[in-house]
Amino acid sequence: DxxxxxxxxxxxxxxxxxxxxxxxxxxxxxxxxxxxxxxxxxxxxxxxxxxxxxxxxxxxxxxxxxxxxxxxxxxxxxxxxxxxxxxxxxxxxxxxxxWLTSESRLIFGVIQERCIVVVLDFGTAAPTEFDACRDALSMVLMEQVTQIAKFNLIRAAQDLMKWQEKCASVSEHTVKSAVKWLWKLDHMTAVSHSSSAEALLEAMSETVEAVYYFAVGDVPAETKQLLLEKVSDGPCPVNTVSFNAREDETVIFLKELSHLASGRFHAFVQKNYCRVATGPALKCEEDDKDLIAPNSRKVKGRTPLVAGVREDVFLVWKExxxxxxxxxxxxxxxxxxxxxxxxxxxxxxxxxxxxxxxxxxxxxxxxxxxxxLTSEEWLQRYGLKAQKLTLYDALADCTFRHADGIVDIKTKPEDESSQTDAETKRKVIHAKYCDKFVHTFWKDGSVVHVYVTTEKYKWYEEKMRTALRQVEGRIKWLQQGSRGLFGNVFEDDVYILIDTSQSMKDKLPLVKEKIFQLIQEQLRHKKRFNFVKFSAQAVAWQEKLAEVNEENLQDAWLWIKGLEVGSSTNTLRALQIALADADTQAIYLLTDGRPDQ
Structure with a gap:
């Protein structure tokens, strides 16, 4: 880690x-x-x-x-x-x-500086979206800000709102305090077209390594112009983060602004936002005893297509x-x-x-x-028979026939002018030196003598050791990563059915890990795929097989990460969904027990 x-x-x-x-x-x-x-x-x-x-x-x-x-x-x-x-x-x-494409890094990117100010521009966010923003920012504070040196929060509004007058040192207490301040912010706060620029200028007045501009929704045209005029030549880089932009032009503008301000750009679009019924989004006790991270809400989404490929992810993917x-x-x-x-x-x-x-x-x-290659194909290419290392192949040039009694011997014809074929004469042979050689039965049932030289033995030993290492390596490879659970996936159009019944509670984290490995190691080389989760009901990720591309693979992984255990095991319904797709070539069923429906 x-x-x-x-x-x-x-x-x-x-x-x-x-x-x-x-x-x-x-x-x-x-x-x-x-x-x-x-x-x-x-x-x-x-x-x-x-x-x-x-x-x-x-x-x-x-x-x-x-x-x-x-x-x-x-x-x-x-x-x-x-x-x-x-x-x-x-x-x-x-x-x-x-790690880069999960949790707060998916929403906010990676904070690379040690001293920062985050400017919060909630724009015209609806109440539900406002809560989603605070969930996302709480996650950033708990997961990333806790690892840097100093930070501050400023809300863009008609009356500027600052968490602290100056950047505060990071500690458990200050992070808790920032989260509480965040959740006490009023949704209905007056803003003007100059609020964002003023907040950014205030942030840049502090001695910091970078300013993060967290913009929710779209940026008005008059605000864009002010930002370009005021922020481009600031004393420190401005990194922009787009959250739930409706218009592509907003994403393009924020990307350009970060470039002009010598900063980085990140974008996130929410897919869905749900509150789990177990409790409120955040629990803040006035006595500082408990601070529960925002796990009670789940902010799901992805990078918008117009934002392009994330450079930090692309570099690691390329490697x-x-x-x-x-x-x-x-x-x-x-x-x-x-x-x-x-x-x-x-x-x-x-x-x-x-x-x-x-x-x-x-x-x-x-x-x-x-x-x-299937294991059968692999053995046809690298097995002992393919390498001629079986017992009979190895001893083929080290044996000679046992001869005792009357045998046929080919001799030169008496008159070569009239006969070209060799003549057969019978002769009595006595195997006088049989006790000098090992006797064994050959594959056709005949008796042969075997004589293995030291050089032949050493050659065979080296070849056999190499062959055994290859077999051991193949077995180890078959047990690694996703192959340890799924084996080799040879088909191009596959369904993966995942049992999420109550009995899978302790096994689900391992299943998610193996499915991530499956996506990275095998599914990305296929043509189409789909996932189906099933407990009491069966739910497919997509209606039909989906094309393999980076967007679908990332979306599927986010869906897999959100899997939770249910109740019973309706395997039949999951199979019916997969079999109903006429293009299905193979179904991989992950379950720990027999169906109970």
Missing amino acids: MDVQPLISSSKWLQLHGLKRKKLSLSQILSQIGFQHRIDYVTTLGKLVASRYADGLFPQYMREQDGSVYNLTAKKELILHFVDCLMGAIELYQQRME LEEARSTLRQVQKILSESEQPASGDGIIYVSFKRVTTIFMISILNKKHKYDEY
């Missing part, structure tokens, strides 16, 4: 945890497991010089990006180490992305995709170093200790990566 959750920008976070910092980029890994096969022009010699001494001595790997060839010298243990490191990096990036691509290529190196390739890249043909390398061209053939 400490690695995932620091309040810093994604660019700074990646400087600490990115692939290059951890020396896990593809070029860095290749430089640690081999060396580049070069053909360079040497100016002193005035001609091309190639590293031919490496030809035929090492297995090779050709980078798809630029076609450069590397001679591989590392042991398999080192390559497996990089595979484990990349898997760990992928999990870390997934956790950072999930995540690079880590996945690098992992695939390192796994490919690991498999191809021992296996003949299937028509692409480089083929390695091994004869005991000597490796002969052949380069072949790619003719419109796509390699089916190991992660998309």
Whole structure:
């Protein structure tokens, strides 16, 4: 958690945890497991010089990006180490992305400064929306402001309202005090077209690192003009946060304002707002004994499309995709170093200790990566039979037939001018040296003698150890992430049915975690998907299968995060919903017991 959750920008976070910092980029890994096969022009010699001494001595790997060839010298243990490191990096990036797109970070972005003032412009918010804003801001105070040094709150109004005259140091007491002040604000407060600009100027008069402008709804035209005139050249950056803007022009304006004020921009649109019947939104005791965080309300929503892609999320997503691509290529190196390739890249043909390398061209053939293979297909490619490591395959060149008694022997014909076929003569043979060799029955039932040299044994042992590591690696991979619960999802159009009955109460957090991993690792590579939750009733996320895109994946994850346990288990209704969709290719049913309806 400490690695995932620091309040810093994604660019700074990646400087600490990115692939290059951890020396896990593809070029860095290749430089640690081999060396580049070069053909360079040497100016002193005035001609091309190639590293031919490496030809035929090492297995090779050709980078798809630029076609450069590397001679591989590392042991398999080192390559497996990089595979484990990349898997760990992928999990870390997934956790950072999930953290960035949840709770207060989804609503407000990430507070990156240590001393800030937040200007609250509630505009013409309706009472329900006003409460939603205060819930959201309470969450920001409890989750993020508690981790910085100083802060202040100013409400834009005709009569300016400040929580404190100057920025106050962050403590448990001051944060509680700010939340109470927030919830005592009157919804009906007079505002003018200059209130927002005046509040921002007042905020910038304090010695702070940044000002946050939290704008609810749309910004009037006359207010926009004043903000552009007064705020653009301020003494500190102004970060704008759009909350529930109705018009796209408002989002575009606030984004432009943050750019002119050297700040950052964030936008959030509420999807729905519901009050749980268990109690009020916030409980504030005058004696400071209890302060309940705003968990009794749930503010759900997403980034509006017009706001574009969040830069902080995009940077981590880009690093995540690079880590996945690098992992695939390192796994490919690991498999191809021992296996003949299937028509692409480089083929390695091994004869005991000597490796002969052949380069072949790619003719419109796509390699089916190991992660998309069923276990049956994987064994057909990497199993003992495929590698000719079964007992009979391994001993094929180490056996000779047991011969005892009358046998047929082919001899040269007496008259070669009239007969070309060999003549068969019968001869009595006595196996005098049978006791010198091991006797065993061959697969056809015949008796053979076996003689295994030391070199043959060592060669077979090395090959078998490598094969076992591959199998162990595959088993470990199948048990990791979403595959530990779902296995490999091979179909393109899938339904996931989630049991949310009362018996799932303790299991639901794990299910949510695995579904997040499923979205990140597998569903994003499919065509269409849908979720159905079921307890006494069954409810689908969408009416039909939804296209796989970033917006749908994010919306689906927000829906999954909001799942709560119900009562009974109506599995039949959930299955009926999934089967009613004619395009459904597969249904994945998550349940802990049999139906009770």
